[in-house]
Amino acid sequence: MDSYLLETSLHTFLREDLEHGDITTDAIFGPDDQARARFIARHPMVAVGMEEVAAKVFSLLDSRVQCLHPVPDGKLVDTGSVLLEFEGATRTLLRGERVALNLVQRLCGIATQAARFVERVADLDVKIVDTRKTTPGLRMLEKYAVRAAGAYNHRYSLSDGVLIKDNHIAACGSITEAVQRARRGVPHTIQIEVETDTMEQVEECLRCGVGVIMLDNMDLATMRKAVQLINGRALVEASGGVNLETVRDIAETGVNIISVGGLTHSAPACDIGMDWL
Incomplete structure (x- = not known):
């Protein structure tokens, strides 16, 4: 994927979801709160987009977020597999969660479907x-x-x-x-x-x-x-x-x-x- 075009799209998706900010998250957590989280496969699937898409969503919100151990694109994973682990500001992780999940759930679904045909x-x-x-x-x-x-x-x-x-x-x-x-x-x-x-x-x-x-x-x-x-x-x-x-x-x-x-x-x-x- 072209990184310039991808970043342009991701900015658009984030702007659509955040608009004027995440009022729930900002009311509950402060700027210094930190957290760790994982994306977990709930069933077998072909993984796509953990590093190229999901990690970039969080890094666009805050370059200090660390995204660790992304599963390579095209790999078949089992139920319970860790697809991506990340740590950073709690506010950032919660702000980016939905956009990142929406995208990789869609991409993994397409890859899983395509793999069956292949x-x-x-x-x-x-x-x-x-x-x-x-x-x-x-x-x-x-x-x-x-x-x-x-x-x-x-x-x-x-x-x-x-x-x-x-x-x-x-x-x-x-x-x-x-x-x-x-x-x-x-x-x-x-x-x-x-x-x-x-x-x-x-x-x-x-x-x-x-x-x-x-x-x-x-x-x-x-x-x-x-x-x-x-x-x-x-x-x-x-x-x-x-x-x-x-x-x-x-x-x-x-x-x-x-x-x-x-x-x-x-x-x-x-x-x-x-x-x-």
Whole structure:
């Protein structure tokens, strides 16, 4: 993650929660009160963000806070594992608790979800990738969590690559016309991907010489036919309705990439507690 962009985001999150100050904490504790606490995993999970995110939340509030023994990103931990230990001013630890927990619970949930998908296809030559279906304001963090779990990122934003989807085609008139216009408008270094849902569209993509062909919501039999027809002339991405029960069968059709929106938009947050010492 880009440290400058990350700090900018963390400042925004802290400002939202603190606004004019923590009136509860400031009324109960003085500036000289000190404390120690830990983040504890309440169930098995893939850890992400202890050092890169949670520790930075507290250090932005007070550079004197010490964050100790952060669990490395991508490590699978058991129930009761200490994920991070920190000590410093009591006021600081209480002010940063919610923001830090909200973020790492979300990131660990995404990483844990992504790791399950990766495990299902670990012996096959296919990549599990995310999508742009991320929480506004959290895209960099959520895509980082996907990578920490061993999966991969699709394009980060609309400016990262050409992906001609069904509405582009409908508004333009045809795949061929859309591809020609795209080639005239983007640098030669940008690869073109096209979303298809029929064999006829796959054939049109091959005639256009696109770099990546997305098979969107195709049944397995049609997907196999498409992979055979493409025969290595383009990268093949499968997308649409992918879940843990279907991902293995999809991978076995021979596609190169499987994009899963559920890695980010449907991952349940992990349960992480802050225990006082």
